[in-house]
Amino acid sequence: xxxxxxxxxxxxxxPIDLSESATREWIAGATFSLPYILIAGTFLFGPxxxxxxxxxxxxxxxxxxxxxxxxxxxxxxxxxxxDFWNALWNTIYFVVLTVPPIIxxxxxxxxxxxxxxKGKWLLRTIFFSPYVLTVAVVGLLWTEIFSASGxxxxxxxxxxxxxxxxxxxxxxxxxxxxxxxxxxxxxxxAARQNVPDRLYxxxxxxxxxxxxxxxxxxxxxxxxxxxxxxxxxxxxSFQVFGQPFIMTDGGPxxxxxxxxxxxxxTAFTGRQFGYAAAVGYVLFMILIAISAxxxxxxxxxxx
Amino acid sequence: xxxxxxxxxxxxxxxxxxxLDDFVAVDGFGAHIDDGEFITVVGPSGSGKSTLLRMIAGxxxxxxxxxxxxxxxxxxxxPQDCGxxxxxxxxxxxxxxxxxxxxxxxLKLTTDLSAEEIQRRVRETAEMMGIEDQLDDKPxxxxxxxxxxxxxGRAIVRDPKIFLMDExxxxxxxxLKVHMxxxxxxxxxxxxxxxxxxxxxxxxxxxxxxxxxVLEEGELQQFAPPSEVYNEPANRFVADFIGSPAxxxxxxxxxxxxxxxxxxxxxxxxxxxxxxxADAGLELGIRPEDITYDATGDNTISAVVEVVEVAGSDNxxxxxxxxxxxxxxxxxxxxxxxxxxxxxxxxxxxxxxxDASGENLLAERSDRATPVETEEAx
Numbered sequence: 077x078x079x080x081x082x083x084x085x086x087x088x089x090x091p092i093d094l095s096e097s098a099t100r101e102w103i104a105g106a107t108f109s110l111p112y113i114l115i116a117g118t119f120l121f122g123p124x125x126x127x128x129x130x131x132x133x134x135x136x137x138x139x140x141x142x143x144x145x146x147x148x149x150x151x152x153x154x155x156x157x158x159d160f161w162n163a164l165w166n167t168i169y170f171v172v173l174t175v176p177p178i179i180x181x182x183x184x185x186x187x188x189x190x191x192x193x194k195g196k197w198l199l200r201t202i203f204f205s206p207y208v209l210t211v212a213v214v215g216l217l218w219t220e221i222f223s224a225s226g227x228x229x230x231x232x233x234x235x236x237x238x239x240x241x242x243x244x245x246x247x248x249x250x251x252x253x254x255x256x257x258x259x260x261x262x263x264x265x266a267a268r269q270n271v272p273d274r275l276y277x278x279x280x281x282x283x284x285x286x287x288x289x290x291x292x293x294x295x296x297x298x299x300x301x302x303x304x305x306x307x308x309x310x311x312x313s314f315q316v317f318g319q320p321f322i323m324t325d326g327g328p329x330x331x332x333x334x335x336x337x338x339x340x341x342t343a344f345t346g347r348q349f350g351y352a353a354a355v356g357y358v359l360f361m362i363l364i365a366i367s368a369x370x371x372x373x374x375x376x377x378x379x
Numbered sequence: 380x381x382x383x384x385x386x387x388x389x390x391x392x393x394x395x396x397x398x399l400d401d402f403v404a405v406d407g408f409g410a411h412i413d414d415g416e417f418i419t420v421v422g423p424s425g426s427g428k429s430t431l432l433r434m435i436a437g438x439x440x441x442x443x444x445x446x447x448x449x450x451x452x453x454x455x456x457x458p459q460d461c462g463x464x465x466x467x468x469x470x471x472x473x474x475x476x477x478x479x480x481x482x483x484x485x486l487k488l489t490t491d492l493s494a495e496e497i498q499r500r501v502r503e504t505a506e507m508m509g510i511e512d513q514l515d516d517k518p519x520x521x522x523x524x525x526x527x528x529x530x531x532g533r534a535i536v537r538d539p540k541i542f543l544m545d546e547x548x549x550x551x552x553x554x555l556k557v558h559m560x561x562x563x564x565x566x567x568x569x570x571x572x573x574x575x576x577x578x579x580x581x582x583x584x585x586x587x588x589x590x591x592x593v594l595e596e597g598e599l600q601q602f603a604p605p606s607e608v609y610n611e612p613a614n615r616f617v618a619d620f621i622g623s624p625a626x627x628x629x630x631x632x633x634x635x636x637x638x639x640x641x642x643x644x645x646x647x648x649x650x651x652x653x654x655x656x657a658d659a660g661l662e663l664g665i666r667p668e669d670i671t672y673d674a675t676g677d678n679t680i681s682a683v684v685e686v687v688e689v690a691g692s693d694n695x696x697x698x699x700x701x702x703x704x705x706x707x708x709x710x711x712x713x714x715x716x717x718x719x720x721x722x723x724x725x726x727x728x729x730x731x732x733x734d735a736s737g738e739n740l741l742a743e744r745s746d747r748a749t750p751v752e753t754e755e756a757x
Contacts, residue, residue, distance in 0.1 A: 277438050278471035282485035283459030292484070296475040 127353045135350035150354035163338035171313040173249035182260035190268045207258035215322030218251035241331045248319045260305045267301035303374045307367050386449035387414045387540035387573040394444035404430040405597040419576045419584040422594035428577045459489045462540030466547040470530040472518040479514040482533045504536040524555045542574040615737035624706045629663045642701020643680040664731035667708040674724035684719045
């Protein structure tokens with residue numbers, strides 16, 4: 077018996093069949109990938125393709141077979157639709173109001189809690205607790221706080237913020253920041269705790285001030301989680317729906333109608349599913365572009 | 380390269396370090412290290428050797444006492460202003476910076492040298508360390524040995540008054556360790572910079588240093604040149620800790636001029652007898668390499684071979700003397716059978732005697748041989 081046959085099945089002596097082992101490997105690989113392919117295919121790529129298909133049709137929701145192909149007409153309408161542009165600008169305004177405070181705030185909280193402060197675990201719990209609430213609870217809670225008889229008008233003034241054209245979006249932003257800060261805080265705290273102390277000791281001996289340590293050690297060492305947090309926060313803020321839906325229903329005077337809220341209204345109130353799909357696709361493209369830009373500028377040369 | 384290496388002596392004045400949980404890491408430590416000396420600090424884990432180093436570096440506060448560099452106390456002085464550079468055990472290189480940036484970072488922050496001058500010094504040091512081709516690589520792309528060189532280069536480029544090294548070779552494989560050991564010695568001789576080197580490896584301590592500090596539970600046990608630490612250990616702890624295989628110890632009593640142990644007797648000359656105070660509880664210490672195997676004549680001790688460890692150039696034989704274990708180092712060719720009856724002997728000059736408190740009663744004698752190179756036997 078040759079050496080190679082010792083590794084094969086005792087019933088089938090002979091050299092190893094390479095093509096057979098490759099096939100077996102392929103089957104194993106496919107089996108392991110199958111759950112992901114099925115789930116992603118059903119809930120991600122399927123809807124993605126269907127939405128593209130819908131956006132190119134005058135979609136008839138009751139009888140899809142009677143939908144008419146209209147090419148890029150939905151997209152052409154969209155570009156000259158003032159309501160779409162209003163929703164887009166509202167969304168960008170919301171992103172500007174929420175993304176910087178959420179990222180900077182969660183980073184500062186994480187760095188603060190990482191220090192040797194007493195009652196660290198209590199602070200961690202307090203800062204994280206809003207995240208476990210659902211958007212409905214958060215929306216109702218902050219609706220109360222911003223209502224005419226709520227805490228904010230009482231202390232800050234401004235009457236009912238949610239019925240004010242200028243204050244309604246900042247009010248939604250405050251609620252969102254309070255709610256979303258926690259998730260980023262936990263990720264960034266874990267990231268900060270992964271930075272080895274020895275790097276700070278080396279930096280101290282190199283003469284680095286606290287600020288230099290933050291700039292030259294902490295931030296570069298937390299870069300990957302920071303990139304993740306920035307991208308996820310951008311995506312979440314662009315996709316905001318629940319908070320304006322519950323707190324203002326897009327008002328007053330459409331001042332808090334965001335893109336997803338506009339998409340929802342167009343589809344389920346206006347019954348224009350094809351047009352809504354086009355709105356969704358434009359949002360999808362915007363998010364891809366922003367995520368790619370963030371990744372390109374933040375992820376650095378070793379990504 | 381060095382114009383600042385003046386008065387780089389280090390004086391420890393009754394230094395004590397107590398951590399927040401009341402753990403005393405260093406206690407009553409006093410010593411003076413001369414300018415340009417290579418000092419190793421050895422001791423078992425938890426003996427306070429790293430704490431001592433970290434106090435000099437300014438990474439740990441001094442609870443009591445003082446440490447002076449030259450004539451100036453380091454208390455309240457920022458580490459970078461003390462003229463100190465440190466090589467860490469795990470190198471502590473900045474992973475996101477290239478080798479060049481790692482090496483220039485400290486210079487950039489602490490000196491007003493021009494960018495060109497900094498680059499020139501980095502390049503010179505990199506050439507000295509043989510890492511000039513790696514200057515644009517990140518630490519993760521370097522081998523362990525190269526990372527070690529970068530860490531050492533980062534310290535050298537600062538042109539410090541004092542090098543602190545915290546087990547810098549412990550992450551390297553055995554062969555590279557021996558190579559880097561020689562290289563560090565060469566560098567230290569070339570630069571003449573005062574170096575304090577912490578290690579748990581007694582071979583490094585014996586081969587590299589001008590003097591050795593032996594620590595145990597935060598207290599100084601002995602501070603002496605390697606040959607003295609080896610031949611005249613101040614106490615039983617040092618005798619046991621330095622040397623591999625470790626020294627043999629036997630409880631004995633003095634009866635006239637004879638040391639009587641459990642199952643053996645050994646006659647000692649009057650010079651030794653005179654050094655022994657009356658009623659002292661005694662322990663006899665003899666190094667495995669100082670024992671003559673298969674001896675003849677008077678004053679021999681009978682033993683039975685229990686285990687033979689073959690270690691290449693040398694063999695280690697474990698003997699049984701009436702229930703007591705005794706290790707003997709013999710030449711590689713000597714391979715007795717287990718159970719064989721042999722006689723062993725040793726020269727009275729090689730004998731160490733410790734009293735009940737562990738103090739070496741014969742330490743002041745100066746008729747010792749040079750230390751045996753206990754190469755990688757452990």
